[in-house]
Amino acid sequence: MTLSLYIARRFLRAFVMVAATFWGILFLIEMVEKIRSFSAAKVGLAQAALLAGLSVPASLYTILPLVMILAAVTLFLGLARSSELVVIRASGRSALRMLAAPVVVALLLGVLIVAVGNPIVSATSKRYEELAGRYRATGVQAVSIGQEGVWMRQGMGGDSAGEQAVIRAARANLDATRLYDVTFLIVDPERGPVRRIDAEEAVLTRGAWALTKVKDWPLGSSTNPERDATRADTLSLPSDLTAERIRDSFGTPSTVPIWQLPGFIRGLENAGFSARRHLVWFEMELAQPLVMAAMVLIAAGFTMRHSRLGRTGVMVLLALAAGLGVFFLRNVAQVLGDNGQIPVALAAWAPPAIALMLALALILQEEDG
Numbered sequence: 001m002t003l004s005l006y007i008a009r010r011f012l013r014a015f016v017m018v019a020a021t022f023w024g025i026l027f028l029i030e031m032v033e034k035i036r037s038f039s040a041a042k043v044g045l046a047q048a049a050l051l052a053g054l055s056v057p058a059s060l061y062t063i064l065p066l067v068m069i070l071a072a073v074t075l076f077l078g079l080a081r082s083s084e085l086v087v088i089r090a091s092g093r094s095a096l097r098m099l100a101a102p103v104v105v106a107l108l109l110g111v112l113i114v115a116v117g118n119p120i121v122s123a124t125s126k127r128y129e130e131l132a133g134r135y136r137a138t139g140v141q142a143v144s145i146g147q148e149g150v151w152m153r154q155g156m157g158g159d160s161a162g163e164q165a166v167i168r169a170a171r172a173n174l175d176a177t178r179l180y181d182v183t184f185l186i187v188d189p190e191r192g193p194v195r196r197i198d199a200e201e202a203v204l205t206r207g208a209w210a211l212t213k214v215k216d217w218p219l220g221s222s223t224n225p226e227r228d229a230t231r232a233d234t235l236s237l238p239s240d241l242t243a244e245r246i247r248d249s250f251g252t253p254s255t256v257p258i259w260q261l262p263g264f265i266r267g268l269e270n271a272g273f274s275a276r277r278h279l280v281w282f283e284m285e286l287a288q289p290l291v292m293a294a295m296v297l298i299a300a301g302f303t304m305r306h307s308r309l310g311r312t313g314v315m316v317l318l319a320l321a322a323g324l325g326v327f328f329l330r331n332v333a334q335v336l337g338d339n340g341q342i343p344v345a346l347a348a349w350a351p352p353a354i355a356l357m358l359a360l361a362l363i364l365q366e367e368d369g
Contacts, residue, residue, distance in 0.1 A: 003088065004101040010078065011102040011296075015071035015109065019060070022067055026056045038135050047135070054128035058254065061121045064113060065330075068106060068292045069323035072299030073316055075102060080305065080312075095363055099300055106296045110289025118285060119257035126255055150176060155240045163188050165239070169202070177204040177243050184209075184237060194220030197237065204241060211235040253281030261285075276344070280337040283348030284330070290352040291330065297359035298322050301366065326355045 030052035035043065038051070060067075079085045088098055152167040165186045169179035179202040186195040196219055199211035214235040217225040256264050261282050265275040302319035303312075330351040337347025 003093070003098075007075075007079075007098065007101040008105045011071065011075045011105050012109075014074040014078070015068065015105075018071045018074065019064075019067050022063065023056060023060055026059050027052055030055050030059070038132075043135055047131075051128060051131060051135075054124045054131070057117075057121045057124045058128075061113075061117060061254075063327075064288075065291050065295050065327055066323060068109075069295040069299050069319065072102060072106075072296045073303050073319055076300060076303040077312070077316070080303070085304065095300070095304060095366075099297065099304075099363070102296050102300075103293050106292040107289045110292035113292075114258060114285050114288050118254075119259065122255050122257040129255075149181075150179065152176070152241070163194070165237075167202075178202070182211075188220065191220055194218075196225070197235070199235070202237075204239065204243065205236075207238065207240075209237040209239050211237060253278045258282065258285050276340060277338045279344050280334055280347050283344055284334060287348045287352050290349070290356065291326075294326065294352045294355035294359060295323055297356060297363065298326065301359050301362035304363075305366070326351060329354075 031048055034048040034051045034055075035045075038048065043051070076085075079088075089095075150167075150169045150172045152169075154165050154167065155163075163186055165184050167179070168183045168185075170181035172179045180200065182199050182202045184195075184197040184199075184202075185193055186197070188194045196217040197211065198215045200213040201211070203210045212234055214232045215229055216232070216235070217229045219225050222228040253261070256278070261278060265278050265282065269275050299319050302315045302322065305315070333342065333347040333351050336342045337344055
C-alpha cells in the first residue's frame with residue numbers, strides 16, 4: 001500500500017507539472033494570437049490576457065490525453081533512472097501490480113476532468129465567445145433549444161438596422177433554415193417591441209426570411225394592434241442570419257456542460273434537429289477516463305524498462321508516436337461517428353478499448369515473453 005501511494009504521488013506530481021508547462025506555453029501562444037487577431041479593436045494587454053486565459057482551458061482540455069502520456073513517460077523514466085524499477089521488481093512485485101496505482105490515478109483524473117473540467121471549459125468558452133463578439137462588434141445571433149421549441153435572436157439588417165428580432169418556432173428542419181409555426185417579435189432598442197409577426201412557415205433566403213400565411217401586428221404605431229393587424233399570403237422580412245451562422249450558433253457540443261448535455265440532446269430531438277454530433281461527444285466524454293488509462297499503459301509498455309538497456313530515446317519517441325496514433329484514431333472515429341458512418345458507441349469506445357488491449361499485450365510480452 002505504501003509503495004502504491006508513493007507511485008501515485010509521483011505520477012500525480014508529474015501530471016501537474018506537465019499540465020502546468022503546457023498551460024504556460026498555450027497561454028503565451030494565445031496571447032500573441034489574440035493581440036494579432038484583435039489589433040483592429042485596439043485590445044490592450046490586459047484584455048488580450050483575459051481572452052487568452054479564457055481560451056486556454058479549451059485548448060488544454062483537447063490535448064489532455066497527450067498530457068497524460070507525457071506524465072506517464074516522465075514517471076517511468078524517473079523510476080528507471082533512479083533504479084527504483086529494479087528494486088520494485090526485485091521485491092517480487094509484478095509490472096501489472098505496479099501499474100495499478102498510476103492506472104487508478106489516471107482513471108480518477110479522467111472522471112474528475114469530465115465531471116468538473118468539462119463544465120469549466122464550457123463556461124470559459126462561452127465567456128470567450130461573448131467577449132470576442134463584443135470586441136469584433138459583430139451582430140448578435142443566438143439559438144436556443146428547449147421544450148417550448150426553437151428560439152433565435154437576430155439583427156434585422158437592411159433599413160431596420162439596429163432593431164433585433166426574437167424568433168420562436170415550434171419546430172424546424174435539420175439546419176434551422178425552415179421554421180414552422182413561427183413568431184417574430186421585433187424590438188427597437190429605444191422604443192421596445194414595435195411589431196409582431198406570426199407565420200405558418202418561414203424559409204431563410206439570402207438576406208431575408210420568406211414567410212407564408214402571415215399575420216402582422218403593428219405594436220409600436222397602433223393603439224389597437226389587433227384591429228390594425230394585417231394578413232398576407234407571403235412576406236419578406238430582412239435578416240442578417242445565414243445558414244452558417246445558425247449552425248455556428250448551435251455551438252460545438254463541447255460548449256454544453258456534460259451535466260446539461262442529455263437535456264440539450266432531448267431538446268434538439270424534440271425540435272426536429274439531429275443530435276448525433278452531441279451524442280457522439282457525450283459518449284466520448286464518458287470514455288475519457290478509459291482513454292487516460294490507455295495512455296498510461298501505452299507509456300508503460302515502451303518506457304517501463306531499465307535505463308541501462310539503452311535505446312531510451314527511441315522508446316520515448318515510440319511511446320509518444322503510439323499516443324499520437326490513438327489520439328488521431330479517436331478524432332477520426334469521432335468524425336465518422338458524426339457523419340453516421342459508424343455507430344455512436346463504436347466511435348466513442350472502440351479507440352480506447354483497442355489501445356488498452358494493445359498496450360496490455362505489449363506489457364505482457366515484455367514481462368513474460
